[in-house]
Amino acid sequence: MSHYLQNGILELTDLTIPSTERRKKGRVIIIECVQHIPCDPCANICPKGAITIEGEITNIPQVDFDKCNGCGLCLANCPGLAIFSVDESLPNNEAEVGIPYEFRPLPEVGEVVDVINRSGQIIGNGKVLKVRNPKSYDRTPVIYLSVPQELSLEVRFLKRKET
Amino acid sequence: MRIVNHPILDFPPQKEIHFTFDGKQITAYEGDTIASALHAAGIRVLSHSQRLHHARGFFCAIGKCSSCIMEVDGVPNVKTCLVPVKEGMIVQSQTGWGKLPDHYCQTDHQRKEFPIKQTDVAIVGAGPAGLSAAIYAARQGAKVLVMDENHLIGGQLIKQTHMFFGSKEHYARTRGIDIGKKLVEQCQGHDVEILTNCSVIGYFHPQQLAAIKDDHLFQVDAKKVIIATGASENMLTFVGNDLPGVYGAGAIQTLMNVYGVIPAKRVLMVGAGNIGVIVSYQLLQAGVEVAAVVEALPTISAYQVHASKLVRCGVPILTSHTIQRAYGNNRVEGATIVQLDEKWQEISGNERDVEVDTICLSVGLNPASEILSQAGCRMIYIPELGGHVAWHDENMETTVKGIYVAGDVAGIEEASSAMLEGRMAGIAAAESLKGSSDEIQGLKKEVRKGLKSLREGPFGEKTRIGEKKMQEASL
Numbered sequence: 218m219s220h221y222l223q224n225g226i227l228e229l230t231d232l233t234i235p236s237t238e239r240r241k242k243g244r245v246i247i248i249e250c251v252q253h254i255p256c257d258p259c260a261n262i263c264p265k266g267a268i269t270i271e272g273e274i275t276n277i278p279q280v281d282f283d284k285c286n287g288c289g290l291c292l293a294n295c296p297g298l299a300i301f302s303v304d305e306s307l308p309n310n311e312a313e314v315g316i317p318y319e320f321r322p323l324p325e326v327g328e329v330v331d332v333i334n335r336s337g338q339i340i341g342n343g344k345v346l347k348v349r350n351p352k353s354y355d356r357t358p359v360i361y362l363s364v365p366q367e368l369s370l371e372v373r374f375l376k377r378k379e380t
Numbered sequence: 381m382r383i384v385n386h387p388i389l390d391f392p393p394q395k396e397i398h399f400t401f402d403g404k405q406i407t408a409y410e411g412d413t414i415a416s417a418l419h420a421a422g423i424r425v426l427s428h429s430q431r432l433h434h435a436r437g438f439f440c441a442i443g444k445c446s447s448c449i450m451e452v453d454g455v456p457n458v459k460t461c462l463v464p465v466k467e468g469m470i471v472q473s474q475t476g477w478g479k480l481p482d483h484y485c486q487t488d489h490q491r492k493e494f495p496i497k498q499t500d501v502a503i504v505g506a507g508p509a510g511l512s513a514a515i516y517a518a519r520q521g522a523k524v525l526v527m528d529e530n531h532l533i534g535g536q537l538i539k540q541t542h543m544f545f546g547s548k549e550h551y552a553r554t555r556g557i558d559i560g561k562k563l564v565e566q567c568q569g570h571d572v573e574i575l576t577n578c579s580v581i582g583y584f585h586p587q588q589l590a591a592i593k594d595d596h597l598f599q600v601d602a603k604k605v606i607i608a609t610g611a612s613e614n615m616l617t618f619v620g621n622d623l624p625g626v627y628g629a630g631a632i633q634t635l636m637n638v639y640g641v642i643p644a645k646r647v648l649m650v651g652a653g654n655i656g657v658i659v660s661y662q663l664l665q666a667g668v669e670v671a672a673v674v675e676a677l678p679t680i681s682a683y684q685v686h687a688s689k690l691v692r693c694g695v696p697i698l699t700s701h702t703i704q705r706a707y708g709n710n711r712v713e714g715a716t717i718v719q720l721d722e723k724w725q726e727i728s729g730n731e732r733d734v735e736v737d738t739i740c741l742s743v744g745l746n747p748a749s750e751i752l753s754q755a756g757c758r759m760i761y762i763p764e765l766g767g768h769v770a771w772h773d774e775n776m777e778t779t780v781k782g783i784y785v786a787g788d789v790a791g792i793e794e795a796s797s798a799m800l801e802g803r804m805a806g807i808a809a810a811e812s813l814k815g816s817s818d819e820i821q822g823l824k825k826e827v828r829k830g831l832k833s834l835r836e837g838p839f840g841e842k843t844r845i846g847e848k849k850m851q852e853a854s855l
Contacts (some may be wrong), residue, residue: 222679225657225697226686251835252684256545258553274547275837294553295545297685318666321387337694355555356388357543357640372693 226335227251236280237305240369244287244304244313248278249373250297262294272284292317293354300363303369304360311348312369318360324377332364333374341368343375381410381642381676383666384419389542389554391640406471414460414471414533415441415448415640415728424624424711426460427452427474435710437624441631442536442725443529444612444748450474454481455595456674461524462577464531484595494590499525499573501809502589502602504580504582504751508795509787510608511563511804513809517606518570520604520810521819525600526567527578527591532638533611537795538632539637540657541665544682549590549830550796557637561793574582583755604782607752608802611745611766611788614652619705625712629742636666644738648715649673654794656742657682662673671734674701674717683839697711704731706739715739755780760853764846765791771850774828775796775808776801783811791846800830 219228227249235245248268253275254316260278265286268291270276280365291300292315302315314332324330324345332343343362350358366370383391394409408417415426415438425435426448438448439623443462452458456478460471474620501517503510506528514524528643532538540556551559567574578593580600589600613628615621629651635643638791647668649660652675660670673690678689678700703718703724719730746767753759757770757780770778770785777784784805787798804827811820835843 221688223699224682225680225691227684227688248683249688253547254683254685255547255834255836256552257547257576258543261548262553263536274833274835275840294562295544295685296553297683299685300690319387320383332694335688335692337692337696343412 221251230288233280234370235303237281237284240303240312242341243306244281244315245285246280246287246291246300247370248280248300250278250299251290253277254290254297258294258296259291259300262290264290267287277320282283289315289349289359290343292359293349293357298357299362301373305366307363310366312341312366313361313362314364314369314372315359315361316373317337317357318374318375319357322377323350323358324360324375326356328377330362330375330377332372333376334371335373337374337378339348340371343372383424383640383642386640386652387781389557389640389666390639397465397467399465399467399471399531401471401569402473408465412639414450414452414463414465414469416461416635417465418460419635419638419643420641426624428726428773429622430476432828434622435624436519436622437627439615439626439628439631440492440612440636441628442731445628451478455479455484462530463511466708467626487566494615494766494786496601497525497598498601500521500602500813501525501604501606501806502587503527503601503608504589505535505608505610505679505789506530506533507557507608507610507785507787507798508537508559508563509789509798509802509805510535510606511560511567512570512799513608513806514574514782514824515563515570516567516803516806517810518567518806520571520814522813523573523673524570525602526572526574527580527589527600528574528576529566529579529594533564533574533576535540537563539630539633540795541637541662544796545794546796546834550799550834556679563799581749583751585756585780587743599849603764603783603813606772606784606802606805606809607789608785608787608798608805609748609751609789611792613741614744616703616741616743618703620707620712623706623708623712624736625708625709626739626741629655629703632738633659633662636668637662642666642668644736646736647738647740648703648734648736649719649740650703651675651742651744652677652680652687653742653744654682654686656740657686657690657697657741660695661686661693664693664695665689670695671736672717673697674759675699676705677721677723683825684735702726703739712737712739732742745788745792747792749789752778752785752789755783755813757783761839762791762846762849764842769850775824776805777808782812791843793843797831797834797843800827800834803827804831
């Protein structure tokens, strides 16, 4: 049972996770927003109509994982920085994780960083695959990391290694 | 100490300005207030208490707490958090109550008449509520005068670097700093005058205000008055809470996000509501370490998404914990925190010291409703709305006809609802001046719908209870 109200940490059981089969097909999002808050930019920004908020604006966003193509727009547009992407189609038992990252300096492509779980603990190393920071993301860049596949549902933050 | 590289904000090099503080030369940047420049120079002791002469820092940074008053160019009791620095200024710590220089007493004091400014709608406060009111009243053809005691326009929006929630029509996904700019833009092209550094000091019936700008008193004759004065941050009782280094969370946010000052080295945040966790996250963005967030309640009241994004950065949120004391010699050197049991009692033996140089309090806000009280509006104490609020009807009009309220002063809520309340007050004020129309009825309906949707769900419950209490009080 999750204790996020006590400590702010979500468990996988709180979330709707796309199936392993879907994750193996390519990039797909996971929304980590579990409360009835008045907010809907994710549903408005999705070009595929994959995210819906039925009825009241305080309802929880639902994702059609088959419609989602993992474009990443919602990651940069979620005011709560609560949307991530995973892609388990990578070779060598690796996975890609997309993380909104509002800190400076930004990591560079190829850089090895500490990867961090929902509790703030370092759980391994990741390599920066891509840094997407177009003007339309309005200062919320998205960092794509490659991580060991078994960590794809755990890695939710990164820290640059101290030099 | 200044912020150099920030993920959201740019702090380009500014022109240097020099002034003296207690005889010592201080280098400030253009745009600084006296207090922000002193903080950038590492000076946190801004005054001393009158009786026990305890060192005091400021608590609010927005002109409400009066802990930063000093003598500036010979004039005492100047709120240094509001006054921009000027080249050659002489700033001195103040002892005692201060004495006005002679030339002061010979001007305004001996005058019987004052300059008069006439307007249709006078608005006190240029934050999200006041500016929205101005836009919507002006769009209906009203002449509008907005007054704000700060030197920057936008109220607390100017320090909100995070993206707003809500829907498109509530500026969702837009950062507060940018919403402020958009509101100011929307005032342009209409008959809206905004006076900054202008304090409204009294209401006189009917619809007259006394205000001070640039040390001169003037009178405002309005047809309608909208009060959108916002709120001030609550203090918390604990040993050492007056040490310099104990700040309101909003004060720290002002220092770092408005003035680009690195406000602390290591912070303890008290209170895990939205403000507490958002400001903690923004401290990390400014390169400041946050030791922990303590929250006396057994659960986090902030949105889970805000809490989660802070916790994954490595900042623990300790629920059922409170601050017992702050310690240090004339400055915060640490805090003792303690766990609480289910009856809110401190569990002895569970105290621990946290080494920090700054303690931020984010334990709620209190409506800045003094002028409404002074004007004779019927005031009601509604804890769910943050304290004493003026009774208002669906049009945001108080029991004194012609005085409207909007924003946090009408009940503590988010900036999104403040903007909607501002729109309502602005539209309703214009309606009572110019008569109603289908357009006005349509706009009012839209605003009501927007407010209702923002107040849906568990997070709107407090406001719904508060609003219900207000409606019942009208019977």
